Amino acid sequence: MKIPYPFRRTRVKICGFTRPDDAALAVRLGADAIGLVFYPPSPRNLDVETARKIVAALPPFATVVGLFVDEDESVVRRILEQVRIDLIQFHGEESPDYCRRFGKPYIKAVRMRSETDLARVVDAYPDAAGFLLDAWHPEAKGGTGHPFDWDLIPKELRQSVILAGGLTPRNVEDALRAVRPYAVDVSSGVEADKGIKDAEKMAAFLEQVHAYDRRAHID
Numbered sequence: 479m480k481i482p483y484p485f486r487r488t489r490v491k492i493c494g495f496t497r498p499d500d501a502a503l504a505v506r507l508g509a510d511a512i513g514l515v516f517y518p519p520s521p522r523n524l525d526v527e528t529a530r531k532i533v534a535a536l537p538p539f540a541t542v543v544g545l546f547v548d549e550d551e552s553v554v555r556r557i558l559e560q561v562r563i564d565l566i567q568f569h570g571e572e573s574p575d576y577c578r579r580f581g582k583p584y585i586k587a588v589r590m591r592s593e594t595d596l597a598r599v600v601d602a603y604p605d606a607a608g609f610l611l612d613a614w615h616p617e618a619k620g621g622t623g624h625p626f627d628w629d630l631i632p633k634e635l636r637q638s639v640i641l642a643g644g645l646t647p648r649n650v651e652d653a654l655r656a657v658r659p660y661a662v663d664v665s666s667g668v669e670a671d672k673g674i675k676d677a678e679k680m681a682a683f684l685e686q687v688h689a690y691d692r693r694a695h696i697d
């Protein structure tokens with residue numbers, strides 16, 4: 479069955495919030511999911527208290543995604559006990575066995591580079607809820623604001639991926655047209671500064687996605 483807009487629409491996750499009001503506004507503007515970074519080297523890293531305040535500011539049905547990078551299992555468990563996280567995003571080199579240990583749905587981030595065989599990664603994590611494709615960077619694990627070559631994504635997997643990496647209000651339409659992913663994920667591209675989201679950039683990003691979805695239905 480071909481599902482038209484507004485039933486078939488591109489989901490949007492905005493990642494890297496540090497302020498409750500920014501996250502609440504993102505959901506009011508139409509974001510489906512909010513990403514909270516628990517990775518101490520990141521400028522967007524959260525302590526438990528701030529994370530709880532952000533979650534408390536959200537309306538029901540907004541999905542809270544907790545992002546970890548090669549974190550100790552005990553630290554992940556402690557955060558899961560204290561913060562209402564719906565979905566875990568593993569953004570490092572976590573093994574399939576490690577990822578399934580927490581009894582929560584998870585998405586696995588894949589940092590794309592020329593030799594990445596995405597089909598093989600997908601096979602290796604059969605119980606992942608989804609795959610978030612981000613740019614590979616020699617020094618940073620994510621949230622870099624850099625795009626990657628979308629041609630690296632095999633055609634048959636495109637409709638099931640969460641596309642990330644350097645998306646902005648200016649290029650997201652091109653990304654949607656080229657990849658037609660299940661969802662898009664953005665952090666740097668809607669920021670005024672690291673961890674500080676810009677209301678107008680978030681609104682512009684979501685408007686671009688919604689406008690594309692509406693047009694895709696008409697075309």
Ligand SMILES: O=C(O)c1ccccc1NCC(=O)[C@H](O)[C@H](O)COP(=O)(O)O
Pocket residue numbers: 493494513515517520521522545547569610612619620621622623624642643644645663664665666667
């Ligand atoms: O945000 C961070 O600082 C970060 C650090 C380490 C791993 C992942 C991180 N963020 C992930 C994201 O924000 C997004 O899932 C994705 O990488 C898109 O980021 P961007 O290119 O900035 O839009």
